[in-house]
Amino acid sequence: MATKIIPTKTxxxxxxxxxxxxxxIFLLLFKIVLWFFGASLFLVVFFKFVPVxxxxxxxxxxxxxxxxxxxxYFSHDWEPIENISTNLQKAVIASEDGTxxxxxxxxxxxMQKAFKNNERGRxxxxxxxxxxQTAKNVFLWQGRSYLRKGLEAYFTVLIELIWGKERIMEVYxxxxxxGDGVYGAQAxxxxxxxxxxxxxTLIQAAGIAAILPNPRKFKATSSSSYINNRKAKIVKVMRxxxxxxx
Numbered sequence: 001m002a003t004k005i006i007p008t009k010t011x012x013x014x015x016x017x018x019x020x021x022x023x024x025i026f027l028l029l030f031k032i033v034l035w036f037f038g039a040s041l042f043l044v045v046f047f048k049f050v051p052v053x054x055x056x057x058x059x060x061x062x063x064x065x066x067x068x069x070x071x072x073y074f075s076h077d078w079e080p081i082e083n084i085s086t087n088l089q090k091a092v093i094a095s096e097d098g099t100x101x102x103x104x105x106x107x108x109x110x111m112q113k114a115f116k117n118n119e120r121g122r123x124x125x126x127x128x129x130x131x132x133q134t135a136k137n138v139f140l141w142q143g144r145s146y147l148r149k150g151l152e153a154y155f156t157v158l159i160e161l162i163w164g165k166e167r168i169m170e171v172y173x174x175x176x177x178x179g180d181g182v183y184g185a186q187a188x189x190x191x192x193x194x195x196x197x198x199x200x201t202l203i204q205a206a207g208i209a210a211i212l213p214n215p216r217k218f219k220a221t222s223s224s225s226y227i228n229n230r231k232a233k234i235v236k237v238m239r240x241x242x243x244x245x246x
Contacts, residue, residue, distance in 0.1 A: 040139070044158045047138065048167060051078040055137050055175050058183060065181070073181035075191060081170035084185045085200035089169060089244055091209035094237035095230070097130040100169075101244070105131040105160040106153075132156045134172040166246035178208055180216045192220040206234040 058074065065072045081089075093100050099107050107129050128136070135155035140148055159168055178188030185197040188208055193200070200208075204220075210230035211218035218227050 040155065040158065043139065044155070044162050047171065048163050052138055052171055052175050053078060055183075056139075056141050057137055057177060060142060061177070061181065074183075075179075075181055075187040076174075076183040077186040077190075078174050078184065079186040079197055081166060081173070084170075084173050084197045085205060086244060087200050087202050087205035087238070088173065088185055088197065088208060090238045090241045091202075091205040091234055092130065092169075092173070092212070093241055093244075095206075095209040095234045096133070096212060098237070100130050101165060101246075103129060103131075105129060105156040128152075129156075130172050131160055131168050133176065134168050135159055137175050138171060164246065169246070176212065177215045178212070179220075182215070188220075202235060202238065203231065206231045206238065209234050 053076070058076070062072050062074065097107065107127065113127065132152055135158075136142075136148075136152050139155045140151055163171070174184040174186075177183055178185070179191050182188050182191045185200075185208075189195055189197040189200055189204075192208065193204055207220035207223065207227075210223070210227050211220050218224070220227075223231070
């Protein structure tokens with residue numbers, strides 16, 4: 001039986017093919033990762049100085065309403081933080097993130113508590129700080145996947161380092177959902193109280209903060225007993241927040 005002899009050059013090319021293919025894949029992945037880090041850093045620096053007029057959540061809600069055959073209502077007015085009542089700033093700290101002024105983006109105690117509460121159901125829920133919520137609202141999509149939570153942590157670190165607390169609060173109060181189709185403090189204050197965000201009273205600010213867990217379901221005015229109880233608790237905590245120093 002004749003033995004087939006493969007030329008030396010052919011044998012070398014066969015060996016090189018897998019190596020060359022893997023190298024191309026590695027270089028492609030490296031370029032994608034490099035592009036992602038560059039783009040994300042650019043966006044974070046960009047939004048440190050430029051108002052955030054539109055977020056992924058706003059688009060998602062518009063699509064949801066359109067698909068459901070509902071009216072696509074959108075109200076959003078950017079206001080600098082000096083035009084937003086300190087009462088609302090205190091209210092969201094009291095209701096959403098009591099350690100906002102002290103932590104570096106993450107409240108590990110709250111995260112651990114949330115993890116234990118959701119361990120049986122294997123759901124990622126709760127424990128998010130204002131910084132994490134801001135990172136999610138501005139740069140990411142809604143959901144509870146580990147991929148999104150990982151990206152949320154990455155963007156949280158970036159905005160804490162580059163933006164600082166005051167800018168985080170400013171973007172947060174201008175981008176979060178505060179009603180069905182209502183985004184940001186100014187639009188919410190106009191929607192619920194027919195006034196400007198700068199003139200919110202203690203109780204009114206607590207009313208907006210109280211509905212944040214589900215702003216499309218709850219109402220800041222003519223509220224249910226559940227929301228009224230939340231308002232009262234938030235007001236109590238607000239009194240202990242003290243002066244806000246960013």
